[in-house]
Amino acid sequence: MTLTFRPIVDVSRDWLTLSDALPVAVHQRxxxxxxxxxxxxRVSExxxxxAKDIKGRSRDKRVLSARWAVMRIGRESGLSYPSxxxxxxxxxxxxxxxCKKMGIA
Incomplete structure (x- = not known):
């Protein structure tokens, strides 16, 4: 059995350079x-x-419901968990x- 090295990315093609990737990352942020x-x-209103409570540390049921609603909107908009x-x-x-508790993970 012979193992051959095959690169994961084909570097011979110049699909996306670093200068192309940076504006994409900035746009996503x-x-x-x-x-x-x-x-x-909107959820706050x-x-x-x-909004301070939603971003804060409160574990009050009302605040948690609002925070989870914001998480759901973010996730359904295609944002990553870290974002x-x-x-x-x-x-x-x-x-x-x-998100797992809400059934959307």
């Missing part, structure tokens, strides 16, 4: 910031919970746990 900002504002977590001052595993 801006999109995440906009989606999460709007989600927090509709559920009567302040959602960063906007809510949480760890990504906290977001993952909440």
């Amino acid at each position: 801006r999109m995440a910031r906009a989606v999460m900002g709007q989600a927090i504002a 509709q559920m009567g919970v302040s 959602i977590a960063a906007h809510l001052n949480r760890d990504h595993t906290t977001v993952l746990h909440a």
Whole structure:
């Protein structure tokens, strides 16, 4: 049996250079910031919970429901767990746990 080395990425093709990838990453961060900002504002307004509470440490049932609603909106918008977590001052595993409990993970 002979093992042969086969590169994972075909570097002979210049599909995406670093200069192309950076604007994509910046765009994704801006999109995440906009989606999460709007989600927090709307959930805050509709559920009567302040944005500060949603991002805070409170474990009150009302606040948790609002926070989970924001997580759901973020996840359904295609954002990653770490991205959602960063906007809510949480760890990504906290977001993952909440999404599993909601049945969307």
